[in-house]
Amino acid sequence: MGKQRFSSAAEAFASIVGDDTVKDAIQKAVGKTQLTDTLVRMRMQKGVSQKRLAELMQCTPSKISRLESSTDDTLKLSDIREYVRALNIDMSIVFENNDLPTADQIRQHVFSIHEKLESLVKIAKEVDGDSEIIGKINQFYGEVLLNFLVKFESSHSKLRMVVEPEKDDETEVSLENSKELVVTAE
Numbered sequence: 001m002g003k004q005r006f007s008s009a010a011e012a013f014a015s016i017v018g019d020d021t022v023k024d025a026i027q028k029a030v031g032k033t034q035l036t037d038t039l040v041r042m043r044m045q046k047g048v049s050q051k052r053l054a055e056l057m058q059c060t061p062s063k064i065s066r067l068e069s070s071t072d073d074t075l076k077l078s079d080i081r082e083y084v085r086a087l088n089i090d091m092s093i094v095f096e097n098n099d100l101p102t103a104d105q106i107r108q109h110v111f112s113i114h115e116k117l118e119s120l121v122k123i124a125k126e127v128d129g130d131s132e133i134i135g136k137i138n139q140f141y142g143e144v145l146l147n148f149l150v151k152f153e154s155s156h157s158k159l160r161m162v163v164e165p166e167k168d169d170e171t172e173v174s175l176e177n178s179k180e181l182v183v184t185a186e
Contacts, residue, residue: 033072035080036069039084057082120141121137
């Protein structure tokens, strides 16, 4: 018997039990715990036990266990806020108006990224000439620019295939494996 490839654990399990409705049920259940799973993953990445988190939150370990085994729709905002605060993680809530055109939604994200980058400038000013930290912030700015350009180019290439479908794929230029960035103005 050859190897079977599955696109998800739900698909694999459905294949094992021989019932495709199981896949939908699993995917639905997983969809109800995305936030909860993220919280648990953050706690584990920080190396904090449930017991230690309970101490930090000044609650019982059973509350942490209940919180981490609940579905997203039963979580309380106050519990989430306390949980992430105890892990020393900032929390932001984004309300995205889906009635806005996609272009306006993208603009909002661009302005949000700009605010975060400005906070790095503020940190650079506050480190009192620490050239190592300033150098790392500067390097990070370069990485952000390169990552943005790579992702932008990828999306733009896909757009060009829609706008100009007769173009040959071999003429496409990709930044994916590029170690050098060249910007030219026309």
